[in-house]
Amino acid sequence: MSKQPTKNGLLIEALFQSRGVLATLVVSQTIAVLLAFSPASYGDVWLRLAVFSFFLHLVFLTSVAVLYLSRGQLVRLSNTWQVIVLSSLLLLLTCLYSFLVLSLFDELYQVDSLAHFLASNMLIIFLVTVLFVQFISIHNQKEQQTKALIQAELDALQARIRPHFLFNSLNTAAELTHHDANAAEQAILALAALSQAAMRSGKAISLSDEISLCQQYISLEKWRYGERLVVCWQLPDEIPALDIPCLTIQPLIENAVCYGVEPADKGARIYISMHVSDKSYTFIITNPLYKNKGALPSGNGMALENIRQRLGLFYNYKAQLLTTQREGEFRVKLVLPRLKIQ
The missing domain is CATH 3.30.565.10 (Histidine kinase-like ATPase, C-terminal domain)
Known part of the structure; x- marks a missing residue:
């Protein structure tokens, strides 16, 4: 008998694969470069790049570490709940690290409103998370289709053995x-x-x-x-x-x-x-x-x-x-x- 399809989500498992970790680093560094070289930026561009890279890598890698430590429970969740947990964790860490970066680099940032600063950072992280989740979902879909095709070919070849x-x-x-x-x-x-x-x-x-x-x-x-x-x-x-x-x-x-x-x-x-x-x-x-x-x-x-x-x-x-x-x-x-x- 064939196995019943699992209802567990695949997002967390994909995140811990080599491609998932690489995608996390590439996405965070790409966003850091775009923000640092934005025409509306001010101050030293390389210092801004260093700060943005530090901030984004800190948020994403800390999230990956926390998720990895909790993977035993998370892998049992559906894809929807895994997305909710991932998004909530990223937004929470963004809020905490925003205070940290603001306290360490207060001369670099001229913040008129703390709420606006936090909202901007959280919006950026949220949009990046949406794109990242979509990328992982497409990758998972292709991988499942590939596995299904391989299994079908194996079944067809095995059926020819008499x-x-x-x-x-x-x-x-x-x-x-x-x-x-x-x-x-x-x-x-x-x-x-x-x-x-x-x-x-x-x-x-x-x-x-x-x-x-x-x-x-x-x-x-x-x-x-x-x-x-x-x-x-x-x-x-x-x-x-x-x-x-x-x-x-x-x-x-x-x-x-x-x-x-x-x-x-x-x-x-x-x-x-x-x-x-x-x-x-x-x-x-x-x-x-x-x-x-x-x-x-x-x-x-x-x-x-x-x-x-x-x-x-x-x-x-x-x-x-x-x-x-x-x-x-x-x-x-x-x-x-x-x-x-x-």
Whole structure:
């Protein structure tokens, strides 16, 4: 089932991202420059620029700091209430810092009316806040649309995955019921787990769960091929806590079985290894390649391209899926970046 859309606002979360903080600094400095170089300004322009920059950065950065400390409660509010809290905080700090600036730079400002001075500053901050909120809202809208499109593409690609072993495994389980009831039960349980994974459209699972699915798939194929199928694993002692798209490694192993074991007369070995570095996780799957059996079927390329596209969407095109053919060997290399996926 798809998740229900959240009613929580996204303004505060966007504000604490790198773009949000950068936008805060850029907007405040732009306003300071416009005010300092205004034709109606008086006094030393550079001193005015320093004062305006100090005042605006003080207001906005203090607001960001207060909001960050209160983010645990604020993120639960709707967008409307987040805008109200942000505007109220900015106006309150503007009022307080106006008194501070006026007391420190009283010679620079010739204020006839304190109320007019406060009202002018608060009006400027309010207008800037409105523009800033509008900018963040547009950015959030585009980001949500982009995520929705990516999820739709992932769903479409995942829907095209139709593991061929499902049909063969059903036949295997049916045959086992006549010879070994316990083995048939284990085969059906493994098949159920793999079928459930195939229906997890576009979702991510932990690497340990994906490896468990791969091992269940191999156990199914071993009932089918017997001693002809030999799989050699080389994994780290501790499996990294990594989320990957569901059914990423399993189809690669399935290809290795279909095109490395099935054509073999006496069986074959499949090598599966994982290597961890500071920047990436690398998986290498190697299977025999038989020249006398002809070129690899087109379905192999389609399956690899499907996985490549899903990885591109999931990892923002920072993952790699490479294939190489050597003398009697076909190798698939999967490189995943060490990034936290949101």
